[in-house]
Amino acid sequence: xxxxxxxxxxxxxxxxxxxxxxxxxxxxxxxxxxxxxxxxxxxxxxxxxxxxxxxxxxxxxxxxxxxxxxxxxxxxxxxxxxxxxxxxxxxxxxxxxxxxxxxxxxxxxxxxxxxxxxxxxxxxxxxxxxxxxxxxxxxxxxxxxxxxxxxxxxxxxxxxxxxxxxxxxxxxxxxxxxxxxxxxxxxxxxxxxxxxxxxxxxxxxxxxxxxxxxxxxxxxxxxxxxxxxxxxxxxxxxxxxxxxxxxxxxxxxxxxxxxxxxxxxxxxxxxxxxxxxxxxxxxxxxxxxxxxxxxxxxxxxxxxxxxxxxxxxxxxxxxxxxxxxxxxxxxxxxxxxxxxxxxxxxxxxxxxxxxxxxxxxxxxxxxxxxxxxxxxxxxxxxxxxxxxxxxxxxxxxxxxx
Amino acid sequence: xxxxxxxxxxxxxxxxxxxxxxxxxxxxxxxxxxxxxxxxxxxxxxxxxxxxxxxxxxxxxxxxxxxxxxxxxxxxxxxxxxxxxxxxxxxxxxxxxxxxxxxxxxxxxxxxxxxxxxxxxxxxxxxxxxxxxxxxxxxxxxxxxxxxxxxxxxxxxxxxxxxxxxxxxxxxxxxxxxxxxxxxxxxxxxxxxxxxxxxxxxxxxxxxxxxxxxxxxxxxxxxxxxxxxxxxxxxxxxxxxxxxxxxxxxxxxxxxxxxxxxxxxxxxxxxxxxxxxxxxxxxxxxxxxxxxxxxxxxxxxxxxxxxxxxxxxxxxxxxxxxxxxxxxxxxxxxxxxxxxxxxxxxxxxxxxxxxxxxxxxxxxxxxx
Numbered sequence: 001x002x003x004x005x006x007x008x009x010x011x012x013x014x015x016x017x018x019x020x021x022x023x024x025x026x027x028x029x030x031x032x033x034x035x036x037x038x039x040x041x042x043x044x045x046x047x048x049x050x051x052x053x054x055x056x057x058x059x060x061x062x063x064x065x066x067x068x069x070x071x072x073x074x075x076x077x078x079x080x081x082x083x084x085x086x087x088x089x090x091x092x093x094x095x096x097x098x099x100x101x102x103x104x105x106x107x108x109x110x111x112x113x114x115x116x117x118x119x120x121x122x123x124x125x126x127x128x129x130x131x132x133x134x135x136x137x138x139x140x141x142x143x144x145x146x147x148x149x150x151x152x153x154x155x156x157x158x159x160x161x162x163x164x165x166x167x168x169x170x171x172x173x174x175x176x177x178x179x180x181x182x183x184x185x186x187x188x189x190x191x192x193x194x195x196x197x198x199x200x201x202x203x204x205x206x207x208x209x210x211x212x213x214x215x216x217x218x219x220x221x222x223x224x225x226x227x228x229x230x231x232x233x234x235x236x237x238x239x240x241x242x243x244x245x246x247x248x249x250x251x252x253x254x255x256x257x258x259x260x261x262x263x264x265x266x267x268x269x270x271x272x273x274x275x276x277x278x279x280x281x282x283x284x285x286x287x288x289x290x291x292x293x294x295x296x297x298x299x300x301x302x303x304x305x306x307x308x309x310x311x312x313x314x315x316x317x318x319x320x321x322x323x324x325x326x327x328x329x330x331x332x333x334x335x336x337x338x339x340x341x342x343x344x345x346x347x348x349x350x351x352x353x354x355x356x357x358x359x360x361x362x363x364x365x366x367x368x369x370x371x372x373x374x375x376x377x378x379x380x381x382x383x384x385x386x387x388x389x390x391x392x393x394x395x396x397x398x399x400x401x
Numbered sequence: 402x403x404x405x406x407x408x409x410x411x412x413x414x415x416x417x418x419x420x421x422x423x424x425x426x427x428x429x430x431x432x433x434x435x436x437x438x439x440x441x442x443x444x445x446x447x448x449x450x451x452x453x454x455x456x457x458x459x460x461x462x463x464x465x466x467x468x469x470x471x472x473x474x475x476x477x478x479x480x481x482x483x484x485x486x487x488x489x490x491x492x493x494x495x496x497x498x499x500x501x502x503x504x505x506x507x508x509x510x511x512x513x514x515x516x517x518x519x520x521x522x523x524x525x526x527x528x529x530x531x532x533x534x535x536x537x538x539x540x541x542x543x544x545x546x547x548x549x550x551x552x553x554x555x556x557x558x559x560x561x562x563x564x565x566x567x568x569x570x571x572x573x574x575x576x577x578x579x580x581x582x583x584x585x586x587x588x589x590x591x592x593x594x595x596x597x598x599x600x601x602x603x604x605x606x607x608x609x610x611x612x613x614x615x616x617x618x619x620x621x622x623x624x625x626x627x628x629x630x631x632x633x634x635x636x637x638x639x640x641x642x643x644x645x646x647x648x649x650x651x652x653x654x655x656x657x658x659x660x661x662x663x664x665x666x667x668x669x670x671x672x673x674x675x676x677x678x679x680x681x682x683x684x685x686x687x688x689x690x691x692x693x694x695x696x697x698x699x700x701x702x703x704x705x706x707x708x709x710x711x712x713x714x715x716x717x718x719x720x721x722x723x724x725x726x727x728x729x730x731x732x733x734x735x736x737x738x739x740x741x742x743x744x745x746x747x748x749x750x751x752x753x754x755x756x757x758x759x760x761x762x763x764x765x766x767x768x769x
């Protein structure tokens with residue numbers, strides 16, 4: 001038993017580091033660090049995506065046949081960790097992590113040819129049509145209706161919490177194609193062109209003033225039958241495949257640990273009477289406790305990777321890591337607000353907070369980012385399956401309760 | 402023993418609740434947003450109405466032109482203000498400066514400024530916090546140098562609450578003997594560099610730099626350390642009461658939501674995990690109310706300690722209840738559309754000002 005990387009992994013790590021040092025522009029690092037919302041804006045994310053695509057490293061979650069890198073789970077981990085340490089922008093999960101693998105797995109050759117490469121080039125931006133105003137945690141109760149009309153469906157309904165719908169060219173959408181069977185069996189997975197009449201987008205502004213999510217109204221919107229993924233009624237199976245990718249499949253600990261390092265660095269220069277905050281015993285204990293939790297998460301994630309690397313199915317820990325990572329994220333962001341004392345109370349609603357036009361902070365730039373980051377971070381225990389739902393899954397499937 | 406409000410206190414409570422119902426009652430979030438869009442960061446018309454009801458002089462003695470309210474009156478009023486999500490800074494621009502000026506209203510100018518405050522004509526705020534002080538209320542690096550019959554003040558003040566639209570600042574600084582004093586400074590005086598900015602709760606604070614600002618020596622308020630400690634204790638009590646009102650409002654809203662919102666074919670509130678989280682919030686609110694009452698009713702000699710303890714307890718409890726309210730509302734909870742987020746943001750500010758939970762806990766422990 002050991003926790004070491006192989007020689008090949010260490011060589012790969014060096015290759016990733018060299019690439020990041022050479023190819024990741026400072027502007028993008030600043031953009032990532034200056035983003036208080038959960039997702040980076042396309043001006044930052046797409047540029048990084050193009051750089052990675054040119055290197056052939058973009059679709060590392062995809063099968064090789066679809067353009068994937070063929071990396072081992074450990075290599076994927078190393079790549080994500082080095083990206084986190086280098087302040088690389090987070091990649092848009094919607095196309096790359098969510099619908100891309102779905103199309104690669106369930107799509108027809110024609111669908112793969114039409115959609116996959118445009119996700120990689122950034123020509124198509126995607127949004128997710130899952131939740132509805134009446135269907136949050138209880139997703140299977142969704143009411144958006146798709147009625148077959150020759151070679152197309154006519155779709156009516158409303159989707160909510162639709163991240164970046166205001167940028168999206170396409171929506172992958174769960175819609176009810178058969179209202180007469182049990183709820184899960186009547187759902188289909190449709191790809192809907194967002195640039196058509198009948199699609200209305202209402203922005204939903206978050207507590208910090210960020211516009212990330214929307215409500216999308218679909219009024220007699222057209223979805224071609226050739227843009228249905230899988231069979232009619234197979235939507236729930238595909239949705240679960242996708243949700244597993246959303247909830248797991250990526251390691252959270254590297255970025256959390258990197259943020260804890262940043263917080264320690266900030267506390268070391270934050271004035272506290274005659275000294276600095278890092279010397280405050282209460283603060284340093286709270287920071288240390290969060291680090292312990294993050295280190296445990298890192299090792300739990302590595303245990304999952306080791307299972308995958310040996311060709312075994314990952315256990316139910318994927319549900320556990322979302323639970324741990326989301327509350328850890330919130331505790332780190334809360335402690336970061338407190339790190340800045342009264343400066344942590346400032347809240348600017350102008351965006352972006354990076355670049356030459358960004359408003360001057362009170363105190364330092366990280367102090368300006370702390371409050372909006374904390375407020376947006378309350379979403380982590382809600383989206384992608386709330387913590388209450390995650391706990392129910394663990395109780396039912398793991399504990400047999 | 403009797404925890405019910407007395408007759409006058411009940412009348413006061415009714416008056417404040419009437420103000421809240423008439424102004425914020427129908428649409429609290431929209432009203433708050435519109436009020437905060439005003440030049441000073443709160444509603445001028447609301448402020449005028451608070452002046453008419455006499456509430457701007459709540460903590461000012463009758464001889465100073467106020468209502469002469471004590472701790473219970475402050476607690477009753479501020480709880481209703483919190484419950485209503487009121488944006489008008491009764492704590493920051495009435496209670497605190499009112500008490501500081503009242504102590505010292507012998508000088509003609511100070512009494513004129515106090516009259517203006519009570520009448521709603523002038524906005525007066527305390528400029529005390531400094532960046533290096535963090536939450537230590539005794540830490541003042543600002544200096545006041547005597548210069549004939551004047552003083553010249555050098556100080557860097559941060560998080561001056563409601564400072565963005567203030568007419569007068571009460572600035573703390575150390576005098577030649579190193580004693581902390583408080584000087585009344587016109588916000589427009591030469592050498593006052595003011596940078597307004599928004600806090601999480603939407604209020605308009607300011608960072609204020611004073612570079613040799615000259616005011617008459619007579620602008621020093623007759624406020625010593627003991628008096629300042631008493632004002633801070635009252636500020637803490639008021640912040641606690643406002644947080645209790647906000648917590649109660651969050652709880653009521655959330656309880657209503659989990660009773661009506663249905664998922665999996667039943668109300669959210671029928672799930673045990675939701676019931677337990679709501680029960681935990683209920684317990685915290687009852688415990689918080691007990692701490693508020695302890696502080697409001699403590700003997701004078703023990704008031705400062707009780708207020709510190711209440712601040713430490715209620716700050717943490719209020720944040721926990723607010724986080725629960727956000728989580729129970731799901732996606733809706735993280736939007737700017739519900740009062741839930743606005744209450745969380747106001748609680749965040751109240752929890753940190755006049756000493757965060759940690760420093761208030763230190764004060765409480767030290768005074769034991």
